[in-house]
Amino acid sequence: MTLTTKATGSRIISVLEQAWLAVRAQHPEVPDVVVITGAGSEGAWMTWGHFNASRWRRDGRATPEMFASGELLGLGGRRVMEVLLHEAAHALAAVRGIEDVTSSNRYHNRAFLRLASEMGLKGPRERDKTIGWSACVITDATADRYRDTIKMLDAEKLPYVDHPSVAAYRQWMAEKSTGEAPAAGDAPDDDQGGQGEGEEDAPEPLPRLPRTPKGIGGSGTGRNGTRIKVGCGCRSTWVTYAFWDCGGITCDACGEAFDEVGSTS
Structure with missing residues (x-):
């Protein structure tokens, strides 16, 4: 008797790797990564994804890590691609030696905003005084460019980490169905946030x-x-x-x- 299962971690990683390859096909400068997943929620905070430029080693060389949370997998292909493109912007920053985050990797500065725009994301109308220009959203034109990958992600119906944030975010996205990012805070339109180091995204409040x-x-x-x-x-x-x-x-x-x-x- 041959046993088979569809709810395997290897299947999840394989699908995410295909999506990352689709990003690299559009942006060859984006590096290869070790893709991992797992629960992103901790208390009242959520890490939807993160990028670390040198967490793994392969053939004696530092290899980047790209994490996509298990909760993210319950939000559909478009949202998954949005987060992967966000992390790809961080990847470009690492490749180019650009400091795009400060304040313990929480504050996303204007350099990140420019890189996110290059990846096909649209920045918020205003910066948030805590996370800066982090709240970038995928544009319709970018989603169309990745339509085959988004369809693939949706068709796979991947298992996901069950968490109240998944249902909450679905409601939040439905309310924001215009595709515009919400205004993020009322701070002045400039870059502050102090100094920091590293490439990982810090957690953000639950939606x-x-x-x-x-x-x-x-x-x-x-x-x-x-x-x-x-x-x-x-x-x-x-x-x-x-x-x-x-x-x-x-x-x-x-x-x-x-x-x-x-x-x-």
Whole structure:
């Protein structure tokens, strides 16, 4: 008897490798990578993808790593390509010796924005004071250029890491179906953010849930806001109600459990 399975890690990696090869076919300067995947969520933060220029070694030489989160695989081919192109922009920065992130790799500066544009992404209308110009989205023209790869990713129906952020992000993307990136903060239109090193993307907050229409579900539950502010003994943060309702969060720094502080629409 021959046993077969479709839900294998090797299949996931193979499909992601094909998608990365499609990027390299359009942009030969983008390097070959070791593709890995796994859970990207940690507490109230999500790493959808990251690039590291020298984490692996092959034949005695440093080899880059490209990580795509298991949660990302539940969001469809277009979103997967968007993240891969984001990481490819970081890859170009590494190849060209350009510093594109600062502040412990969280703040994406204008150099990143230029590289992301070169990869076919569109930057946000304004920079965010914490993550800079990170919130770049794939354009329709770029998606059309990768239409065969996007179709392949969708047709594969890859297994994905089940997490409240997947459903939340699907709702968020549906609300932003115009293809425009949301305005990201109200900071002045300049580059700041301090100094940093490395190539990996730092985690970003989990996506905001769209507002629940009045009178639809959750009547009297206080769940009409999109996010909830929670705090521990040393800090506070915003998380989605979908994530908060899954269970408590304990702070790794102070060891205290987070408690509800407030909500926002």
